[in-house]
Amino acid sequence: MSDIQQIPLVPEQAAILRKCQSSFCHAVQAKFNCMAILHNMEEAGSFGTGHALRADKRYSTKLSSEVEISVWKDDLTRHKVAAVVNAANEKLKHAGGLAQALSYAGGPMIQKYSDDVIKKIGKVKTGEAVFTPAGNLPCELIIHAVGPQVSPKSSQKELDQAAVLLHTAISSILQIVVNQNIPSVAIPALSSGLFNFPRDLCADIIVKAIKQFHEYKGFYGKNVEIHLVNNDEPSVQEMERATRAILDPSSISGSFSGAVQGHSMPSSSSNSLQCGNVTLHLKMGFIEEEEVDVIVNTISKDLGLSQGEISKAISTKAGTKIQDEIYQMKNSTSFSGGDLHVTHGHNLKCKAVYHTALTDRSWKSLHNGVSECLRRAARGYTSISFPAIGTGNLGFQKQDVARIMTEAVAEFGKHNKSKLVVYFVVFPKDKDMLKAFDNEMKSGKVKAKSLEVRNDMTTSFASAAKETTANETPTVEFQSSCGEAQREAKEWTINMLKPSKKRTINNNHVIYLGQKDHEYLLSLQIIFDVHIEEFFRSGNGGITITGSPSDVSCVAIEVEFMLCKAQEDFAQAEERDILYSVVRWSCKDEPWIQRPEISAVLEKAHLAGIENRVFSNHKVSLMHRTVVGNTGRTSAVERTCMFGHFKSLNNSFYARTHVNRDDYFEKDVMKIFNACGLSIVKVEKLENIALKQLFDRNEQRVKEKPKRLYQRVSAQFCDLICRVGFQKEFAPPAEQRYGSGIYFSSTVDGARRLWKEQEHEHEQYIYIIQAQVLTGRTSIGSPDLILPPAMKGDPLDRYDSVSHRAQTWVIFNGQQALPEYLIICDTSTAV
Template sequence: MSDKEQNILTLVAGQAAILGKCKSAFCHAVKEKFNCTAILHNVEEAGSFGRNTSGDWSAEMRYSTKLSSRVEVSVWKDDLTRHKVDAVVNAANEKLNHGGGLAQALSECGGPMIQKWSDDIIQQYGRVKTGEAVLTSAGKLPCKHIIHAVGPKVSQSPSQKEVDQATPLLSNTVISILQIVVSQNITSVAIPALSSGLFNFPRDCCADIIVNTIKKFYENGGFRGENVEIHLVNNDEPTVQEMERATRTILYPTSTSASYSGAVKGQNQTMTSSSCSSLRFENITLHLKKGSIEEERVDVIVNTIAPNCDLSQGLISRAILMKAGNKIQDEINKKKHTTPSLARVNLYATNGYNLKCSAVFHTVCTHRSESKAEQILYKVIWDSLKKAASDYKSISFPAIGTGNLGFKKGEVAKIMIDAVEEFAKRNTKKKLDVNLVVFPEDNGMMEAFGNEMKKRKGEAMSPEVRNYMTSFGSAAKETTADEKPTVELIPRDSTEALREAKSWTFNMLVPSNNMIIKNNHVIYLDQRDHKNLLTLQTKFHVHIKEFFRNGNGGIIITGNPSDVSCAAIEVESMLCKAQEDFTQAEERDILYSVVRWSCKDVPWIQTPEISAVLEKAYLAGHENHVVNNHKVNLMSKSLVDVYGKSRNVERTCLLAPFKSFNDSFYKRVPVTSNDIEKEARNATDAFGLTIVKMEKLENIVLKQLFEMNRQRVTDKPKRLYQRVSAQFCDLICRVGFQKEFAPPAEQKYGSGIYFSSTVDGALKLWNEQEHEQYIYIIQAQVLTGRNTIGSPQLILPPPLRADPLDRYDSLSDMGQTHIIFSGQQALPEYLIIYARYAM
């Protein structure tokens, strides 16, 4: 599917009440199952329950952007004492005396040990200087660490000179925080507006300095390829707005270099500096910039096309065609044959192809001399914004109408900005970044847009806007109530994951007095989990029963419908934790099978757990890793113990030397392979399916183990297929095939890992996943070797002869179904995602 699903789910009162009772568990389950962040708006917290669940439950994320695929910066409104990250930053003083403000709140929530640990640091090392930071454990806080950072203090009404003198110290404080994050392998950190509270630093300057320092630290290579999430977290609205403003203007990937010098206040306010390159309307931020529309790095770019759909007509359309490639013209042509008149629909979306965007909105306008030309241009802008706000987060417009359509520059500027302003007022829940992109040499257009943006400061809606809206009354009536409870789902990977998360959420909230959760990881629940299940029964007045039959396990919950939903969400979160624990153990074992870290006189380094931790840090490009208070330099292969003594460390590859790709040992890469598509397409007509995406799955470690087993098995590997649930696609890429991930409806031929020789066969073998929105098929190379017919009671292949150690390599039904008993006999190669025609 070319369009993304809308990511907001509006809740009725009963659904909001359910999620209010299990917010944390819900967000944790959504994150683990679908790699989506769930943010709940206007949902009252009613307590949480469960096993080590984590999520962004009642926090509100205002903005998020990525500096790279591995470094993400986001702005949050939340209480730092309950914000769930690896480390939170405490705005401390030089004595680490946590007696007021944020420091006191963190110390009280974390327990008395936090002050004791801080006192120990002061006693051993002396005061922490302004601009420096130190690390302690977090006590009872929902994080692992506290970074105590000392920012500069200024007077209550500081002069500009005083602020300028303190600026380098605040920047040094942020650098100290980030250096600790990198050196200690912290993957997520929450930073407040340091020095802006009791230390009196102006909010706007504080926000600018923090964000600029993060940007420079990144540009100077400070993160060294690590995965880091930086949360800028505050719980007061003025500071949150300042952080959002600074982040949008300084880190926004397509914005100009201009920055605010003051707060964005009210509904319509431009920057207080002399530049007028950004303007805020409600939840929409408008940016003016010079550039080429076809080079934009945004979710959507807008194109104006001729009624005959020929993209080679017009300068902008031709530039987009040349950059995107002929496939974009082909997609337009196909739509032309299925739509009677493309001009009547005004807007049609295609894929971005070779462009740096996800989608292109092609619009059809009329010449200025024709009837209602201004209204049509206005509606084109409105419709583009409406579609973008539903599905995307950023959109770029060229100056529409100033070329062959005959509009004057001032007219275009007024109509386009009027449309943005009015749309923002009537869609206050839709956050969107809007760019007006002007050709670099067109100074007249830049001046026209700039003048219109300057007029908007403090201005009410003009009469002309009202006149435009009389022609499009239906659009004007679209509103969103501020107080409605909603769930916002933010996918980290794909549209497919978002759709699955929405479907799962809907199913969990549908009233039912009986709910069955199927997940074979139920067998890995420990004693504490079973105790929690008993507590859930009492808390929600439900009956919970575990089952495992015919190779399929799970949990059945019965009771009052709303209570069943609450308990089911908690159970899903519990199972996700067990599933991740299982996967991490498998990941540890497969890494230990191909590489070992060791150190003379430090035997615990060579344990599977520690060796795997060091290997993952090494592959991620970390220079140092601290484990059991020993600092390991992964590049120089040395270790410094708690007494300062240095020793050599060895990394031994047991099979063949290898290095990481993509800072890891596995990756998923989108592909278009004609060979694979042709074979996979055999199933499309018979089952009413269409292929929407294909990914190549690569794993260095699994490949080495597979090649080792290939030498043992005489026959060539077979190309086989397995149907999996959405939540297991990434896990299979990480640790290979496991029987817990994809048990068939019935294990007729043994308790092993099942495959089919065709996609058709896989769809028949796994026929109980109809609740999912898409169909996920993994193609693999499988070593079936010597095989014999299977039977239900077999947990291993039978012996070939009298020697019990000499066994068949696999089982089968002597048809399409094949069963192996070791995941190392199969190598995942491609993930094929199908959609049903009816979707």
């Protein structure tokens, strides 16, 4: 990895990112291929798109035959109960945290119902609760409860006063449950997110309030299920701790997390250990199904994911992009070739995957590999899952693996200052491995005690479970193999968090937004009380947001992510069509294989060296060129190259490779950039074998040599151009004077004038792409053109391009241009 860029956040900025942290992280990844890690920020209450949790029931007990209370890790917007509780404010404006997430998931009617309540009864006081219909949520009612808000560094007196109000709020919720005959209700850790109430104290008060309500016969003998539901691991653990300690003290000498419930564990299993600030859990399961921040994978020296059962399982679940990312990292100039490679989770239910390549078969290598994963995870994450490393191709004995991995966690826990939850995930059929880990965690080899909570230690344990980083400054950290990408991500973030009552997001992919996207924009407008306007004029489109500065920043980040998703959907469709034009997969007995989207998936898998792909009940073997249907019949699969041999390019069909500028650029080209006052920072060679074949076919048609032309682009489109070629949506000029097409300039200086500096004012670098362009027969352009003009009045015989004074060139077919080099220049030396 290159140098790490960080931004310390003031409280106002941290509050903005708490509301939309998921969309922020996704946008940074999509725009800059960069990983954003938020430090010292609450996980709960994130608004926007994130990984969907599967409902995980951690613990359950009964207060009586009629009342059951249980602890769940789940997404409250999807949790299946009759009513969910919303952490609301007095005005019922659902503009942050959990309230925002529920309002978005439930649709605009949630806010309308809430506004109607305010008009009727006025503000909802702290400690009170009201209910409304649930809109599109999978429940019938939302109970809007107003919990107390405290300052980040609250005094004991402030906490004592707030505790009474929180107890009252829970009682108000339960009273509505009884009055409305609600059979089941989901209650989150009210006030513990944006309202700053301590998580451990919150859990204690909620459980005690439920217990007291029951003891005072508040349920009147009615059957009620109370679910304590949160989507972040620290809150779930606190709820389980409080529920066990207060309602069922006899249970607290057993498993703490409940993560292993439902699995066949050995008797007397010491399946949880506390090692300083690190909590270690043992569980049975599949590593690729883990729902944690980080999943660990073991990878071969050649960085291929087709070797080893763990790698194969992770690759199959994550999709082909995870292998693409690894190879792109390998080809990067900043790649160090070390033993730990970090990628995004893609289709996995995690934020990152740590691919560890052990240096040798020694115990020290295994110990160091585990330690490095822990050290890296502790820098910004709260949970990590390991498989049993080394028992496959490396040939370690299972008891040795258990000892080495457990000791590595214990030693790390002695010095680690932040809280980290670690899972050892054992394949369900591997009873010997499970037993080895279980014995190791019970034995005296590790200097850590099994988690125990006694009645007289409840308070001290709760204090120990607090986040140690609570008083540290919130920061955003950017990680990437490319230093330029990190700096662009940092500058973009600084700009997005600057206070502004009006912000415009320029992106021509606004024209691809669908009905659901526009419904989402409407809900954002209602939730944040902002005005949102879409525009498309003079070939340039985007969205303008107007409102209060903090709300504008929140909505702008959500809009950026939405537009990034639209451009990725567009790029994937283009990628599918390009691949289908040059190579096709087919099967006489299974015609669905020849569909463009299936054919493209199979081709990318083939290029990546993946042996099998599964589609519904069909298994396609790319190695043996067969498909097994749902009836068990095996059929032959064919791969047809349309224009000649089509082979892999670094396990993909495209690649960006750093090159030595002196080796790849003639002196006259260097002079062009120097004459413009540009200092070249980096040069990358862009290759795309699919585009090259299509370009060659067009060159035969045009029958004229291509011209070397230039295009200036934004940072977020560099990789897309390498993937799918030039598109008019990627780099529209300030004015489309010569037609609605793809613009190029014959000079670098002309490219800077064509794409004006103010369009890229927040970027740290100037990005110029050098291309071979088939201009062929050309004519004079005009603004109304969407195709080249016809020659001599024949509509079927058209010019190949239009131009202006041999300086500006416009083509209307992206296959007439082939990207060759990306030249990144330093703006600090630009004239």
